[in-house]
Amino acid sequence: MNRLFSLIILLSVLIIGCNSEDFEIHELGGNLIESSTVINMVDTFTIQSSSVITDSIQTSSLGSVSVGRYVDDYLGSIKATSYSKVDLGSVFSLDITDKAQFDSIILVAYSTGAFWGDTTQTQTINVHRVTDHIEINSDTLAYFNTYSLNIDPEVLGTKTFTARPKRKDELGARIYHDFRIKLNDEFGQELLDSALNNNGYLSNAVKWEERFEGIALVPGETDNASVLNFQTDSMNIRLYYRTVGNSSGGAIETHRDFSISKTLSFTNYQADRTNSNQLGTSLSGLVESEIDIPSEQTNNLSFIQGGTGIYTKLKIPYLELLGQQGEAVSLLSAELLLYPLEGTDQKELFPLYGLNFEIYETDKMNRLVSPIYNSSSQVTSTYYVNYENPEDTPLYFDLTSYVGDVLANGMEDDEGLLIKLTSQFNNGFVNRMVINNDPDSRFKIKLRTTYAVQK
Numbered sequence: 001m002n003r004l005f006s007l008i009i010l011l012s013v014l015i016i017g018c019n020s021e022d023f024e025i026h027e028l029g030g031n032l033i034e035s036s037t038v039i040n041m042v043d044t045f046t047i048q049s050s051s052v053i054t055d056s057i058q059t060s061s062l063g064s065v066s067v068g069r070y071v072d073d074y075l076g077s078i079k080a081t082s083y084s085k086v087d088l089g090s091v092f093s094l095d096i097t098d099k100a101q102f103d104s105i106i107l108v109a110y111s112t113g114a115f116w117g118d119t120t121q122t123q124t125i126n127v128h129r130v131t132d133h134i135e136i137n138s139d140t141l142a143y144f145n146t147y148s149l150n151i152d153p154e155v156l157g158t159k160t161f162t163a164r165p166k167r168k169d170e171l172g173a174r175i176y177h178d179f180r181i182k183l184n185d186e187f188g189q190e191l192l193d194s195a196l197n198n199n200g201y202l203s204n205a206v207k208w209e210e211r212f213e214g215i216a217l218v219p220g221e222t223d224n225a226s227v228l229n230f231q232t233d234s235m236n237i238r239l240y241y242r243t244v245g246n247s248s249g250g251a252i253e254t255h256r257d258f259s260i261s262k263t264l265s266f267t268n269y270q271a272d273r274t275n276s277n278q279l280g281t282s283l284s285g286l287v288e289s290e291i292d293i294p295s296e297q298t299n300n301l302s303f304i305q306g307g308t309g310i311y312t313k314l315k316i317p318y319l320e321l322l323g324q325q326g327e328a329v330s331l332l333s334a335e336l337l338l339y340p341l342e343g344t345d346q347k348e349l350f351p352l353y354g355l356n357f358e359i360y361e362t363d364k365m366n367r368l369v370s371p372i373y374n375s376s377s378q379v380t381s382t383y384y385v386n387y388e389n390p391e392d393t394p395l396y397f398d399l400t401s402y403v404g405d406v407l408a409n410g411m412e413d414d415e416g417l418l419i420k421l422t423s424q425f426n427n428g429f430v431n432r433m434v435i436n437n438d439p440d441s442r443f444k445i446k447l448r449t450t451y452a453v454q455k
Helices: 002-011 185-196 205-211 319-324 400-409 423-428
Strands: 014-019 023-027 037-042 048-053 064-072 076-086 101-117 122-130 151-162 178-182 214-219 226-244 251-272 301-305 310-315 328-338 356-362 380-382 395-398 416-421 432-436 446-454
Touching: 048 301, 064 101, 064 122, 064 214, 064 251, 076 122, 076 226, 101 185, 101 251, 151 178, 151 214, 185 226, 214 251, 301 416, 319 328, 319 400, 319 446, 328 400, 356 395, 380 395, 416 423
Parallel strands: none
Antiparallel strands: 014 023, 014 328, 037 446, 048 310, 064 076, 064 226, 076 214, 076 251, 101 178, 101 226, 122 151, 122 214, 226 251, 301 310, 301 432, 310 416, 328 395, 328 446, 356 380, 356 416
């Protein structure tokens, strides 16, 4: 303890001091170095945790879409369906004298390398036409995780496969392998015939949109495998065909790409939480943003999940009592520690390493009121797990400024904290964290405060 106090003096750190009269930030100085000053550490605050869900999350214009289905033991089944506008690009026309012949038509996509679930299991992706109009306008400024579009029930193409989202070359560099789905020959021949007709729907963008708005990638209804993530800027529908040149008389193989719109692509996430009760973690009641499901009702666990918008909410009801530990309490630090439940950081199924989280103040309606700041920087935390000792690796947030503000100004009864993935992970991926808050566990949620007290 004396060693810690000497170190604080040596570094002249800024601390927050408070007493019954005022609250200010100042350097640790001689006015606090008295024989009656004691430094304490407390991490036994009562912390109430619960799981909440947000209304919606923007999933358009992210540069990627997700597709697939898996069943999570804690959160139930997760189904991701993507919708994308297909652009015509430049006018596509062929001369009848080219004697164009259809070869094949495929959907080409490239993995981002991100996935969630078991990629060793067989899964299916079906391609359908979108029959609704896809556009950004004054009525639709963006597309969200709860949005869906009408599709033609006829399947344009299908593929059943075992995923390989991550590959590396001989030097260990990541390879973004191409993923291909063969589409119906009738569809490809239809496109080629239109190109041979100068007044066909490939002659201008308006006719194209009237005929072919976009595609949906739909997972198999009973799949229990993985959700895969694909780049939109390299996704396209590729039409292969041959022409016969007049000069040589030989066949020339060529292709035409119809690119996927990065802006007008989004993912719909559906969760069926009725089957999440096998581990005592039923979240079937999590249907509105105003609802809290306390950890006591979910086997002392709370949850964070991207894509579906599940956040962990915390309340620390007795935090203000920290300021009553003596005549003057000076806060030195406050650290929030959250531990993933042992066994839920499955490196090959639901990896947590490198995920970035943020923390917000919230109210009784579970709204994101304002982010937590230290000085001028927003408080975030990146989870770097030690796989040799994963159960002892917490997610850490520096809440020194927040706790200092509570000691100075108090807090409302309905005030709390929300922990969520940052937008990069929350909007585009379905990463999840299962947080332990068993009151009898040494890995329960903790607020560790260090403070100086003048007796």
